[in-house]
Amino acid sequence: RKEVEQDPGPFNVPEGATVAFNCTYSNSASQSFFWYRQDCRKEPKLLMSVYSSGNEDGRFTAQLNRASQYISLLIRDSKLSDSATYLCVANTNAGKSTFGDGTTLTVKP
Amino acid sequence: GAVVSQHPSRVICKSGTSVKIECRSLDFQATTMFWYRQFPKKSLMLMATSNEGSKATYEQGVEKDKFLINHASLTLSTLTVTSAHPEDSSFYICSASGMRDTEAFFGQGTRLTVV
Numbered sequence: 001r002k003e004v005e006q007d008p009g010p011f012n013v014p015e016g017a018t019v020a021f022n023c024t025y026s027n028s029a030s031q032s033f034f035w036y037r038q039d040c041r042k043e044p045k046l047l048m049s050v051y052s053s054g055n056e057d058g059r060f061t062a063q064l065n066r067a068s069q070y071i072s073l074l075i076r077d078s079k080l081s082d083s084a085t086y087l088c089v090a091n092t093n094a095g096k097s098t099f100g101d102g103t104t105l106t107v108k109p
Numbered sequence: 110g111a112v113v114s115q116h117p118s119r120v121i122c123k124s125g126t127s128v129k130i131e132c133r134s135l136d137f138q139a140t141t142m143f144w145y146r147q148f149p150k151k152s153l154m155l156m157a158t159s160n161e162g163s164k165a166t167y168e169q170g171v172e173k174d175k176f177l178i179n180h181a182s183l184t185l186s187t188l189t190v191t192s193a194h195p196e197d198s199s200f201y202i203c204s205a206s207g208m209r210d211t212e213a214f215f216g217q218g219t220r221l222t223v224v
Contacts, residue, residue: 032212043202043218044153087152094141094158095206095213101152 003027006088006100014108017078021103023071023088030090030098033064035073038085038102047073047086078107111137113205115216122193122223130188130219132203138183139205143213144176147200159186193223 006023013019025033036044048055050062050071061074071088088100112135122128132142141160145153157173159165159180167173175197177189186205190197200220204213 034212041200041220043215045215046212049212091213095204096141096143096155096158097145097153097204097213098155099145099152 001026002101003098004088004090004100006086006103008101008103010104010106012106012108013078015078015080017107018074018076019078019105020075021073021086021088021105023073023100025069025071025088025090025098027090027092027098028069029092031093032091033071034089034091034097035060035062035071036087036089036099038087044087044099075105078105080107080109083107111135111205111214113139113203113214113216115203115219117219118217119220120222122221124194124223125192127189127191128193128221130190130201130203130221132186132188132205132216134184134205134214137205139186140183141206142180142186143204143206144178144186144188145202145204147202147218153202156188190221193221195223197221198223 004025033050035047037047038044050064054063059076063072085102087102114133116131144156147153156171157165157167159178165178180186202218203216206213
């Protein structure tokens, strides 16, 4: 079983749709959690950190449930520019990142 | 966030040659740096963890004699792919974290093509 598991998708949604990505992690020593966005053939870029209290950044909302070791990302009012691969990441306290395989999102006009 | 610079961004080399990739933390001291590899349509896989001044810790299945890692200072780690073969062609990316950080900061990545 992979340490960080994501639904690979692909998710194909129309502009304006709301889409939710789920992620689970198995290493209970994981300390911090992130969602990254990766565009084709580029390095991952931090989208947002994920906290138990939930956090929102514009159209993006992330949530962490430590008890069930579950992380989510919600994107509202999808834009064409949101098309990318979204990576769920769990870090240990030394900054070691374990990546999920990513969820591919395509937003269509 | 902090800045990590990785160089070169793209390299093409002949089979049998060695390639060095540099990873620099520009505005903080990185006590730990990580090297990842990404195959097409796959996620990033950790190759090794390097701590300044000590030997790197390699993940299972990663050949330490083939992927030489040096972390001689708090701002620089290098990955040398020795005697490169076409199957070593991949996207290599480093990340760096400071002493109190759980967040790691990524370099821009290096796309290696061995011909």
